[in-house]
Amino acid sequence: MRMQAVSQENIRAFREAIQQSTRIAVVGHTHPDGDALGSCTALSLWLAGRGKAVSCIFPDTPADNLLFILSPDVKYVYFDADASAAEAAIRACDLIVQLDCNHFSRTEGLEPFLKASTARKILIDHHLNPDRESFDVVFSTPEISSASELLYWVLKAADGDFSTSPSAPLEMTEDLSCRAQSRHLMTIGTALMAGMTTDTNNFANSVFPSTFQMASELIAAGVNRDALLQQLYSSYRENRVRLMGYMQYEGLKVLPEGAAYMILTKDIMSRFDLREGESEGLVNVPLSIGAVKLSVLLKEDDGHFRVSVRSKKGTSAQQLAVRFFHGGGHENASGGKLFIGPDIANAQAAEAYVSNALKTFLG
Numbered sequence: 152m153r154m155q156a157v158s159q160e161n162i163r164a165f166r167e168a169i170q171q172s173t174r175i176a177v178v179g180h181t182h183p184d185g186d187a188l189g190s191c192t193a194l195s196l197w198l199a200g201r202g203k204a205v206s207c208i209f210p211d212t213p214a215d216n217l218l219f220i221l222s223p224d225v226k227y228v229y230f231d232a233d234a235s236a237a238e239a240a241i242r243a244c245d246l247i248v249q250l251d252c253n254h255f256s257r258t259e260g261l262e263p264f265l266k267a268s269t270a271r272k273i274l275i276d277h278h279l280n281p282d283r284e285s286f287d288v289v290f291s292t293p294e295i296s297s298a299s300e301l302l303y304w305v306l307k308a309a310d311g312d313f314s315t316s317p318s319a320p321l322e323m324t325e326d327l328s329c330r331a332q333s334r335h336l337m338t339i340g341t342a343l344m345a346g347m348t349t350d351t352n353n354f355a356n357s358v359f360p361s362t363f364q365m366a367s368e369l370i371a372a373g374v375n376r377d378a379l380l381q382q383l384y385s386s387y388r389e390n391r392v393r394l395m396g397y398m399q400y401e402g403l404k405v406l407p408e409g410a411a412y413m414i415l416t417k418d419i420m421s422r423f424d425l426r427e428g429e430s431e432g433l434v435n436v437p438l439s440i441g442a443v444k445l446s447v448l449l450k451e452d453d454g455h456f457r458v459s460v461r462s463k464k465g466t467s468a469q470q471l472a473v474r475f476f477h478g479g480g481h482e483n484a485s486g487g488k489l490f491i492g493p494d495i496a497n498a499q500a501a502e503a504y505v506s507n508a509l510k511t512f513l514g
């Protein structure tokens with residue numbers, strides 16, 4: 152099986168760029184999710200296995216519940232924790248590989264340094280409308296589950312037996328109560344499986360025949376999917392479950408037009424002592440209602456709301472995000488922002504804005 156998007160020409164250019172470079176920056180997007188962490192970790196391990204000096208750079212520190220995807224064999228740099236280290240790593244590199252984001256702007260504070268860099272640049276991404284002009288080699292496939300899956304096919308085409316290197320066998324510890332132990336066993340295959348699993352919401356969305364094939368091959372190679380699922384979906388704190396219940400009971404608004412929205416304010420987050428990453432998946436819940444085809448979650452941040460949009464097939468989450476929330480992403484899963492000041496007068500005005508946006512969009 153060969154992914155169509157992984158052309159021989161692109162693979163040749165990918166191989167050549169890596170051969171000709173010694174210091175490589177692997178870059179992911181702001182508020183890194185499982186796919187960003189999984190794909191960037193997997194590529195960093197693969198490059199390190201080929202003797203490259205690699206820095207894996209993110210605009211901000213990952214959420215606690217995703218830290219298990221990190222590998223102790225990778226050097227991570229977070230712009231929010233150490234801006235000068237991130238800048239230095241980008242300045243020093245002779246190759247940049249950006250994963251799981253279609254535009255420099257998705258890297259927030261890293262953007263000016265990436266733009267200024269004269270290093271060769273490779274993009275490996277599955278979002279709509281990639282910024283092709285800014286990259287020398289572009290792997291862009293919107294019809295795929297995740298950046299992790301796309302990277303899997305790229306690495307397979309570039310290096311047939313990558314899944315057994317650098318550290319076989321692919322396995323996670325059975326003792327999942329010990330995060331340090333499971334981190335130690337994070338491998339290329341497990342990182343890619345983690346990224347694909349989170350982006351498909353455990354095989355619920357954006358799943359293609361190639362996705363099952365990747366999963367099948369990785370499980371055959373020894374990736375422990377049970378351990379992965381335990382970490383991803385059965386290791387939350389009680390606070391999250393109570394917050395999810397509260398939001399569904401008190402916070403959910405359903406419009407007759409076939410849309411639903413929820414607003415997660417700072418007040419609610421502090422009442423439930425909610426941490427970054429703990430509202431993951433909440434935006435999907437309203438889509439379980441038959442009449443709801445579009446779901447929006449607003450999450451209050453400093454000076455703006457972070458917006459998540461999900462839709463059923465036939466309704467475009469992406470168009471809503473582009474038209475009303477300065478965002479975009481995938482057809483049925485997009486994100487954006489709602490700015491206090493430019494878009495709405497104050498935080499209390501968010502509800503009227505989102506309600507009107509949904510009515511206009513579906514009306």
Ligand SMILES: [Mn+2]
Binds near residue numbers: 251298
């Ligand atoms: Mn992704």
